[in-house]
Amino acid sequence: MRLHRNLVYTTIDSLNAIFNEKEYADKVVARALKKDKRWGSADRKFVAETIYEVVRWKRLYSEIAEVKEPYNRDDLWRMFAVWAVLRGYPIPDWRQLEGTPERKIKGRFDELSKIRVYRESIPDWMDEMCAKELGEEIWTKELAAQNKQAQVILRVNTLKTTKDKLRAILMDLNIDTDYLKDQPDALVLKERANVFMTDAFKEGFFEVQDASSQLVAHFLDVKPGMRVVDTCAGAGGKTLHMASIMENKGQLIAMDLYESKLKQLKLRAKRNGAFNIEYRIIDTTKVIKKLHEKADRVLIDAPCSGLGVLKRNPDSKWKLQPEFIDNIRKVQAEVLENYSKIVKPGGKLVYATCSILPSENQEQIAKFLNTTEIGKSFNLIKDAKILASESGFDGFYMALLERKL
Template identity: 70%
Template sequence: MRLHRNLTFAVIDSIRDIFNEGVYADKAVEKALKRDKRWGARDRKFVAETIYDIVRWNRLYAEIAEVKLPYDRDNIWRLFSVWCVLRGISLPDWNQIGDVPVRRIKGKFDELSRIRKFRESIPDWIDELGASELGEEQWTKEIAAQNEQAKVILRTNTLTISKELLQKKLRSENIITKTIPHHPDALVLEERANVFKTEAFHNGFFEVQDASSQLVAAYLDVAPGMKVVDTCAGAGGKTLHLASLMQNKGQIIAMDIYESKLKKLKTRAKRNKAHNIETRVIDSTKQIKKLHGKADRVLIDAPCSGLGVIRRNPDSKWKLQPEFIENIKKVQQDVLQQYAKIVKPGGKLVYATCSVLPSENQQQVDKFLTSESGKEFTFISDKKVLAHTSGFDGFYMALLEKKA
């Protein structure tokens, strides 16, 4: 493989933005890919995947390169050189690269690969937290799986098309997919591709949504004609899935504290031809009180550490802080206490996170069930999804029923 200057400089600038300026990796990649409209698919793939690779393995590479944050430009070139050596890419004779100690890099890699926190490139505190909550053996497997590149998964929008017909339409656009057992609406791409440019996407035939995430709406056990509240809807991936499962019949109230996210949901709902969704910004407790005891189903896709989706957001490893975990647990319990009141007698509630930590998951449910308001609910079932056993994102979901 031959390195090209303009592509490499796009990578270098993006790494600077992510680690020195606090830019999110996905935004940095998006910006980088707009630098030159002449780039082809292979160029764009190189830029995106190299940025994510260096972000994902940053601690390991920094240790090998002997550099520390904040990175100056020379430091970033050293990180890039380590990436090249470990992938067997020939280094060009550029001033920015200079002399690279290939044998020392490979030797240091072999040495550090024996230590999990370096091998999996994670902060000490995350490694200690994961091991304490999941146990050494399970955490070792899980964090390794979280460092694998995530597959591109689609969810068929059954309001507009069947999964079989969607497969045919995508094939006609040179995108080959496979079905996934036990995920009725899911298709996985055999090779990564920009699906957002397809005619099928513009026609609202699918959404990009991980297979584990697709389990959540189905777990809520909805039916056409119900009144359903999605309390932490965000940009609406699960809201749209609920609309499909309800066949556009009944009412879905999608709520969030961020109006900007709900605006994105409106755009997506229009493309999906989902007509039974109403959005509401949570700007006071009045919005919640108005709905007390009125919903057949309530989804709480709670804010969390995101430690089940590191493979999609590798920069989150470096942005997360220990105090965030403690604070978010308080938020999770608070939203459970507040939003559970929306469920009517005989109705059901799902509490879900994209975390693999029991302290954010079943322990939160147990705490709720022993509280005063939680005594009105019965635990039905829960599902723990780990990346190393499923091949998809780590998720948790619990189904509770309010006593009639």
């Protein structure tokens, strides 16, 4: 087990882009993995996982390395050295790593691991806010769970294949999967693999979608032949799942503020063989008004803090700001009030977020039902709060509402 110079240089360049140029980690990693065509799967795995690890533990590593933002290249090397020592790599005799204080690093790690904000590497304000909303005990467990590497979950596209057939196809490619209990469309990878390079992905046999996210379409109780509206469709993971459950029968309207996201969805839908989807950009209020009381089912996958998916997006810990959370709560309330009007009497609505904060979830629903005119025409049928510490998957919230006849 030794460090390879070209892989480490790429890692340092990538960390500079994320920390100093404020680029998104997933985009930086994708670019880094294309840097050298000669790299094997082990090389690419090292680059991707090391970048994410240093991003995830930024606060802890920078404290141990005694460096502060903005980081210069020497600072980034010192943080990398902390990572290497804690992961048990022998430190090579490179100029950038000269004088790495291995014993001091291990000592500081033991010392700082007693303090939650360092042990779990999180900003003070976020730690305080989440502890206040969830309680110290739940937040401590949840934070530890959010610092574990996310599993790769596939959602079988039942428009093109079955779970058993896909599992067999992947097994022939030496990609082993397991079934997930109570998840009719899910397969979980036993080991991480680049599934996007397989013919099965290119032919639309599956999408990568977390197990918690896969619950939403079933929670909404969509059926073939219905008129269904996905109001915040984005690139369309849940839209495509609903299309498959609907067996391409009925009308599925995917709406979003951003045309670029709907263009992505169109490409994915073509690959998936989903052809009952209509695309509408929300560029005026008329787009919503035209659909008032017209839909059997409405999904509001609301914009949120993303505090349930930190394991998947560790850089969001450092990008999120308290003002954003305050603002997003107002947006959620507006979206819920405006888009709920699309549901026809007797129809159903699901409000979902990938947040674990009650103020974005249960409290939003209670406020909607009790204080808004449109909210008083709905009943809460059921809701589900999913914590990563309990499920092993993303933190999520879903509320199913039915409009009174």
